[in-house]
Amino acid sequence: MSVSEESPLLKGALQVPDVDVYDRFSKAQKNFIVFAVSFAGLLPTFVTGTFVPSIPQIARDLDSTGAIVSLAVSLSVFANAIGGLVWAAYSSVYGRRPMYLWGMPILCIGSFGVAASTSLRTLLFWRFVQAFGCAGGVSVGAAVIGDIYRVEQRGTALGIFFGASLLGVALSPIMGGAAAHYWSWRSLHCSLGVWGIIEMVMIYVSFPETHPHSGEIRESTTPFKFVWINPFSSLWLLRSPNIMAVTLANASAMVTDYVLLVPIAYTIGARYHISNEALIGACFLPSGFGNFIASPIAGRLSDTMVEKWKAKRKGLWVPEDRLRAALVGGLFVPLSVGLSGLVTTYIAGPLGLVLSLLCLFMNGVGVDFVLTPIGSYNIDILQSRSAEVIAAVTAFRAIILAPVTAAVLPSIEMLGVAGTNGIAAVIAILGYGLIALTVCYGDRMRAWVDVGYTVPL
8 A cells, every 4th residue: 555644654543442542641641741842842932032132143253234144033933834834744644752853853953053153144054954953842742732631631731831832932032142141142052952952862761652543653674664745735724714713813812922022122121211131131021921820721721611511511522612711811912912002102110111011911811811722722623633733823823923023113113102002902802803703603614614623522
């Protein structure tokens, strides 16, 4: 029989009883797996976030300009999107564990290559390699958690995973700036390579294969067979009205995050006379702590919603019930970004600064109340292609956020902070409406286009 992307290489694909799939690992093993994938999920955010504060130093070393060196940031976003699709697609064929073992060496080589770069051309090349290697951290990590937890427990575990990953968004600029100031940007990227080596050893020694289609990738006597897969085929999952609706809602929440954080030196920094880079970096912390605190709560609440509504329907599971958790905390997103614009514009002094930081914390909480239930929902309705749907959502979101990032500062110059934040608040309200629409009409929307949904039990 010929091998294709529709024929998984995992042995025993049809022999594992569904009831046993989630009982293969003990609670302690599951906790370790969540820790390992969360540790790996931090890497993409650190690879991206630690680079930004060191751009001036890199520009001086390579005799270039900050604007040109910053192209490496856009390139890494592109590499993350492409890499996430590749690792996700192949994880459905070869399993999750090999993707980490193949990706981490690429990350390490890329990190050491960045550290050794002597020209802008080599820097950009190795940045692409570096970002590509760790790009599977989010999509494959979320799929791993979907492999080992039942629907009623999945949200809590994914909340921990997403919370840890998003904490890196807040911590990486501070650590990157400190490392570049007191150490060097080359040593910083060497340390990322060492991190990759540690992760690779941990995965190799103690990380099991979690793909539900039993244990081995192939018999030890069977030669390795490479299967060509079009990684962009995962994007075709977005033709589902349900997935597209929640993806747009996901992106709308992240738009507010970027509107608040990307220009922070020109909004909070300029308004409250903060010029120290370390202090500006510290302003990212409230958002990160909001992410970290809210994500497990949002995940647990989404599990509670599933259990509650399943009991009301006498055991009937409707996937959209999980999204009701996003309706609870999702209103913090437009509220926080709108208030932040007004506070920054009209309230001066220490009071204004404190209120602005509280708005950042509120936004971090709200964003995770949207992202965590949506991430769990995508895995719920496409369990068999969980890594691919997460990668497709992430790639599509990156396509939306790239122009938003470029437009934030010009918008602030033209419309002011309050006007720009007001537009972001309206976008977030529209995203909230899409979630409410999916909760109310999700079953009918799934009937419009069937992309291989998980059948409610």
